[in-house]
Amino acid sequence: MKIACIQLDVAFAEPEKNFSNVQKYIKKVASEGAELVVLPEMWNTAYALTQLEQLADPEGQRTKEVLSELARTYHVHIVGGSVSTKKGDHFYNTMYVFSNEGELVAEYDKAHLFRLMDEHLYLQAGNQANVFSLGSIQAGGVICYDLRFPEWLRAHALAGAKVLFLPAQWPETRIDHWKILLQARAIENQCFVIAVNRTGDDPNNQFNGQSMIIAPWGKVLWTGAEHEEYAVIDVDFSEVEEVRTRIPVYEDRRPSLYEPLFEK
Numbered sequence: 001m002k003i004a005c006i007q008l009d010v011a012f013a014e015p016e017k018n019f020s021n022v023q024k025y026i027k028k029v030a031s032e033g034a035e036l037v038v039l040p041e042m043w044n045t046a047y048a049l050t051q052l053e054q055l056a057d058p059e060g061q062r063t064k065e066v067l068s069e070l071a072r073t074y075h076v077h078i079v080g081g082s083v084s085t086k087k088g089d090h091f092y093n094t095m096y097v098f099s100n101e102g103e104l105v106a107e108y109d110k111a112h113l114f115r116l117m118d119e120h121l122y123l124q125a126g127n128q129a130n131v132f133s134l135g136s137i138q139a140g141g142v143i144c145y146d147l148r149f150p151e152w153l154r155a156h157a158l159a160g161a162k163v164l165f166l167p168a169q170w171p172e173t174r175i176d177h178w179k180i181l182l183q184a185r186a187i188e189n190q191c192f193v194i195a196v197n198r199t200g201d202d203p204n205n206q207f208n209g210q211s212m213i214i215a216p217w218g219k220v221l222w223t224g225a226e227h228e229e230y231a232v233i234d235v236d237f238s239e240v241e242e243v244r245t246r247i248p249v250y251e252d253r254r255p256s257l258y259e260p261l262f263e264k
Protein backbone atom coordinates (compact mmCIF):
# COMPACT_ATOMS: atom_id res chain seq x y z
CA MET A 1 0.00 0.00 0.00
CA LYS A 2 1.27 3.48 -0.85
CA ILE A 3 1.42 5.58 2.31
CA ALA A 4 1.74 9.37 2.21
CA CYS A 5 3.19 11.13 5.23
CA ILE A 6 2.55 14.86 5.21
CA GLN A 7 5.03 16.57 7.48
CA LEU A 8 3.45 20.02 7.80
CA ASP A 9 4.85 23.25 9.15
CA VAL A 10 1.66 23.96 11.11
CA ALA A 11 0.74 27.66 11.29
CA PHE A 12 0.19 28.78 14.89
CA ALA A 13 -3.45 29.70 15.63
CA GLU A 14 -4.29 29.89 11.91
CA PRO A 15 -6.82 27.18 11.08
CA GLU A 16 -7.68 28.71 7.68
CA LYS A 17 -4.11 28.46 6.49
CA ASN A 18 -3.72 24.94 7.87
CA PHE A 19 -6.96 23.63 6.33
CA SER A 20 -5.97 24.97 2.94
CA ASN A 21 -2.48 23.46 3.26
CA VAL A 22 -3.91 20.05 4.16
CA GLN A 23 -6.31 20.20 1.20
CA LYS A 24 -3.47 21.15 -1.16
CA TYR A 25 -1.20 18.32 0.03
CA ILE A 26 -3.86 15.61 0.02
CA LYS A 27 -4.74 16.48 -3.58
CA LYS A 28 -1.04 16.34 -4.47
CA VAL A 29 -0.22 13.01 -2.82
CA ALA A 30 -3.37 11.43 -4.26
CA SER A 31 -2.18 12.48 -7.74
CA GLU A 32 1.06 10.61 -6.98
CA GLY A 33 -0.78 7.39 -6.17
CA ALA A 34 -1.12 7.59 -2.38
CA GLU A 35 -3.70 5.19 -0.98
CA LEU A 36 -3.46 6.23 2.66
CA VAL A 37 -2.53 9.66 4.03
CA VAL A 38 -1.21 10.49 7.51
CA LEU A 39 -1.19 13.99 9.02
CA PRO A 40 0.59 15.38 12.12
CA GLU A 41 -0.81 16.27 15.57
CA MET A 42 -2.96 19.39 16.27
CA TRP A 43 -2.65 20.52 12.67
CA ASN A 44 -5.62 22.92 12.76
CA THR A 45 -4.43 25.28 15.51
CA ALA A 46 -1.03 24.04 16.74
CA TYR A 47 -0.56 24.46 20.52
CA ALA A 48 -2.53 27.71 20.75
CA LEU A 49 -3.98 26.38 23.98
CA THR A 50 -4.98 29.77 25.39
CA GLN A 51 -7.08 30.43 22.27
CA LEU A 52 -8.99 27.17 22.14
CA GLU A 53 -12.31 28.80 23.00
CA GLN A 54 -12.14 30.72 19.70
CA LEU A 55 -10.19 28.23 17.59
CA ALA A 56 -10.92 24.61 18.57
CA ASP A 57 -13.21 22.82 16.14
CA PRO A 58 -16.72 22.50 17.71
CA GLU A 59 -17.54 18.75 17.81
CA GLY A 60 -14.84 18.31 15.15
CA GLN A 61 -17.51 19.27 12.62
CA ARG A 62 -15.35 21.16 10.15
CA THR A 63 -12.51 18.63 10.29
CA LYS A 64 -14.89 15.73 9.75
CA GLU A 65 -16.58 17.40 6.78
CA VAL A 66 -13.30 18.36 5.11
CA LEU A 67 -11.50 15.04 5.66
CA SER A 68 -14.52 12.97 4.66
CA GLU A 69 -14.87 14.94 1.44
CA LEU A 70 -11.15 14.66 0.64
CA ALA A 71 -11.16 10.90 1.35
CA ARG A 72 -14.13 10.38 -0.96
CA THR A 73 -12.97 12.71 -3.72
CA TYR A 74 -9.45 11.31 -3.95
CA HIS A 75 -10.31 7.76 -2.85
CA VAL A 76 -7.68 7.75 -0.08
CA HIS A 77 -7.85 6.50 3.50
CA ILE A 78 -7.00 9.36 5.87
CA VAL A 79 -5.46 9.01 9.32
CA GLY A 80 -6.21 12.60 10.15
CA GLY A 81 -3.39 13.29 12.60
CA SER A 82 -5.18 15.20 15.29
CA VAL A 83 -6.98 18.49 15.72
CA SER A 84 -8.03 20.54 18.72
CA THR A 85 -11.75 20.02 19.31
CA LYS A 86 -14.40 21.28 21.67
CA LYS A 87 -16.86 18.57 22.63
CA GLY A 88 -19.53 19.66 25.05
CA ASP A 89 -17.74 21.96 27.52
CA HIS A 90 -14.29 20.42 27.15
CA PHE A 91 -11.34 20.60 24.78
CA TYR A 92 -9.61 17.52 23.37
CA ASN A 93 -6.74 16.53 21.11
CA THR A 94 -8.70 14.34 18.67
CA MET A 95 -7.77 11.97 15.86
CA TYR A 96 -10.33 11.26 13.12
CA VAL A 97 -9.81 8.41 10.66
CA PHE A 98 -11.71 8.12 7.38
CA SER A 99 -11.95 5.26 4.91
CA ASN A 100 -11.42 5.92 1.22
CA GLU A 101 -15.19 6.08 0.86
CA GLY A 102 -15.36 9.01 3.23
CA GLU A 103 -16.72 7.03 6.15
CA LEU A 104 -15.58 7.91 9.69
CA VAL A 105 -14.00 4.72 11.03
CA ALA A 106 -12.36 5.98 14.23
CA GLU A 107 -12.30 8.89 16.64
CA TYR A 108 -9.70 9.00 19.41
CA ASP A 109 -8.90 11.54 22.11
CA LYS A 110 -5.25 11.61 23.21
CA ALA A 111 -5.05 9.52 26.36
CA HIS A 112 -1.84 10.82 27.95
CA LEU A 113 -1.69 14.59 28.27
CA PHE A 114 1.74 16.20 28.11
CA ARG A 115 2.35 18.40 31.16
CA LEU A 116 5.53 19.91 29.71
CA MET A 117 3.35 21.63 27.09
CA ASP A 118 0.52 22.40 29.59
CA GLU A 119 -1.93 20.09 27.88
CA HIS A 120 -3.29 18.92 31.23
CA LEU A 121 -4.31 22.52 32.08
CA TYR A 122 -6.46 22.97 28.96
CA LEU A 123 -7.46 19.55 27.60
CA GLN A 124 -9.37 16.52 28.80
CA ALA A 125 -7.77 13.10 28.32
CA GLY A 126 -9.54 10.41 26.34
CA ASN A 127 -10.36 7.09 27.97
CA GLN A 128 -10.73 4.76 24.99
CA ALA A 129 -8.28 2.78 22.90
CA ASN A 130 -8.19 3.23 19.14
CA VAL A 131 -8.11 0.10 17.00
CA PHE A 132 -9.72 0.19 13.57
CA SER A 133 -9.72 -1.40 10.11
CA LEU A 134 -8.89 0.36 6.85
CA GLY A 135 -9.57 -2.01 3.99
CA SER A 136 -7.80 -5.22 4.98
CA ILE A 137 -5.44 -3.52 7.45
CA GLN A 138 -5.95 -3.70 11.20
CA ALA A 139 -4.48 -0.56 12.71
CA GLY A 140 -4.12 1.41 15.91
CA GLY A 141 -3.71 5.15 16.35
CA VAL A 142 -2.22 7.01 19.29
CA ILE A 143 -0.89 10.55 19.65
CA CYS A 144 2.58 11.95 20.43
CA TYR A 145 3.25 11.63 24.20
CA ASP A 146 1.26 8.33 24.17
CA LEU A 147 4.49 6.95 22.66
CA ARG A 148 6.15 7.05 26.09
CA PHE A 149 3.67 4.47 27.42
CA PRO A 150 4.73 1.15 25.92
CA GLU A 151 1.90 -0.68 27.66
CA TRP A 152 -0.63 1.52 25.83
CA LEU A 153 0.85 0.70 22.43
CA ARG A 154 1.20 -2.97 23.37
CA ALA A 155 -2.50 -2.99 24.29
CA HIS A 156 -3.28 -1.78 20.76
CA ALA A 157 -1.04 -4.45 19.23
CA LEU A 158 -2.68 -7.13 21.38
CA ALA A 159 -6.07 -5.88 20.23
CA GLY A 160 -5.02 -6.66 16.66
CA ALA A 161 -3.15 -3.64 15.30
CA LYS A 162 -0.56 -4.58 12.66
CA VAL A 163 0.37 -0.95 12.14
CA LEU A 164 0.47 1.84 14.70
CA PHE A 165 -0.05 5.41 13.48
CA LEU A 166 1.41 8.18 15.60
CA PRO A 167 0.94 11.85 14.71
CA ALA A 168 3.03 14.25 16.77
CA GLN A 169 4.33 17.70 17.54
CA TRP A 170 7.55 16.35 19.02
CA PRO A 171 10.11 19.10 19.72
CA GLU A 172 13.63 19.08 18.32
CA THR A 173 15.16 19.06 21.82
CA ARG A 174 14.00 15.48 22.39
CA ILE A 175 14.12 14.16 18.83
CA ASP A 176 16.62 11.47 19.83
CA HIS A 177 13.97 10.00 22.17
CA TRP A 178 11.45 10.10 19.32
CA LYS A 179 13.59 8.03 16.98
CA ILE A 180 14.63 5.43 19.55
CA LEU A 181 11.17 5.00 21.07
CA LEU A 182 9.50 4.64 17.67
CA GLN A 183 11.96 1.99 16.59
CA ALA A 184 11.62 0.13 19.88
CA ARG A 185 7.81 0.11 19.65
CA ALA A 186 7.99 -1.36 16.12
CA ILE A 187 10.45 -4.08 17.15
CA GLU A 188 8.80 -5.09 20.42
CA ASN A 189 5.27 -5.12 19.00
CA GLN A 190 6.41 -6.60 15.68
CA CYS A 191 4.31 -4.12 13.75
CA PHE A 192 4.73 -1.17 11.42
CA VAL A 193 5.03 2.22 13.07
CA ILE A 194 4.09 5.22 10.92
CA ALA A 195 4.79 8.43 12.78
CA VAL A 196 4.30 11.93 11.38
CA ASN A 197 5.82 14.91 13.14
CA ARG A 198 5.48 18.61 12.29
CA THR A 199 8.19 21.08 11.32
CA GLY A 200 8.65 24.82 11.96
CA ASP A 201 8.14 26.46 15.33
CA ASP A 202 5.61 27.89 17.77
CA PRO A 203 6.23 30.47 20.52
CA ASN A 204 7.74 27.81 22.80
CA ASN A 205 9.29 25.07 20.68
CA GLN A 206 11.08 24.21 17.48
CA PHE A 207 10.08 21.12 15.55
CA ASN A 208 12.36 19.35 13.11
CA GLY A 209 10.18 16.72 11.50
CA GLN A 210 11.99 13.43 11.02
CA SER A 211 8.77 11.56 10.62
CA MET A 212 9.38 7.85 10.28
CA ILE A 213 8.07 4.69 8.72
CA ILE A 214 9.50 1.66 10.49
CA ALA A 215 8.99 -1.98 9.55
CA PRO A 216 8.30 -4.73 12.12
CA TRP A 217 11.91 -5.94 12.07
CA GLY A 218 12.97 -2.41 13.04
CA LYS A 219 14.20 -1.30 9.64
CA VAL A 220 13.63 2.40 9.02
CA LEU A 221 11.98 2.64 5.59
CA TRP A 222 11.81 6.42 5.52
CA THR A 223 12.85 9.38 7.66
CA GLY A 224 11.50 12.82 6.86
CA ALA A 225 13.64 15.90 6.39
CA GLU A 226 13.78 18.77 8.91
CA HIS A 227 11.53 21.01 6.77
CA GLU A 228 7.96 20.74 5.52
CA GLU A 229 7.63 17.96 2.97
CA TYR A 230 5.67 14.87 2.06
CA ALA A 231 6.65 11.42 0.89
CA VAL A 232 4.76 8.55 -0.70
CA ILE A 233 6.27 5.24 0.41
CA ASP A 234 5.29 1.69 -0.52
CA VAL A 235 4.66 -0.55 2.48
CA ASP A 236 4.10 -4.32 2.44
CA PHE A 237 2.00 -5.17 5.47
CA SER A 238 2.51 -8.93 5.00
CA GLU A 239 5.90 -8.46 6.68
CA VAL A 240 4.11 -8.41 10.04
CA GLU A 241 3.13 -12.09 9.85
CA GLU A 242 6.63 -13.10 8.68
CA VAL A 243 8.29 -11.40 11.65
CA ARG A 244 5.73 -12.73 14.13
CA THR A 245 6.36 -16.26 12.83
CA ARG A 246 10.15 -15.87 12.93
CA ILE A 247 10.18 -14.81 16.60
CA PRO A 248 6.85 -15.81 18.18
CA VAL A 249 6.81 -13.12 20.85
CA TYR A 250 3.02 -13.10 21.09
CA GLU A 251 2.93 -16.84 21.79
CA ASP A 252 5.79 -16.61 24.28
CA ARG A 253 4.29 -13.81 26.37
CA ARG A 254 3.48 -14.73 29.98
CA PRO A 255 0.83 -12.21 30.99
CA SER A 256 0.00 -14.09 34.19
CA LEU A 257 3.44 -13.01 35.46
CA TYR A 258 3.08 -9.32 34.66
CA GLU A 259 -0.57 -8.42 34.80
CA PRO A 260 -0.85 -8.65 38.62
CA LEU A 261 2.00 -6.10 38.86
CA PHE A 262 0.04 -3.62 36.72
CA GLU A 263 -2.81 -3.73 39.20
CA LYS A 264 -0.62 -2.28 42.01
Ligand SMILES: O=C(O)CCC(=O)C(=O)O
Nearest residue numbers: 114144145169170171174
Ligand atom coordinates in the same frame (compact mmCIF):
# COMPACT_ATOMS: atom_id res chain seq x y z
O1 LIG B 1 7.18 13.24 25.06
C1 LIG B 1 7.75 14.18 24.47
O2 LIG B 1 8.94 14.45 24.64
C2 LIG B 1 6.99 15.01 23.51
C3 LIG B 1 5.50 14.89 23.69
C4 LIG B 1 4.76 16.00 23.05
O3 LIG B 1 5.34 16.93 22.55
C5 LIG B 1 3.30 15.95 22.97
O4 LIG B 1 2.68 15.00 23.44
O5 LIG B 1 2.72 16.89 22.39
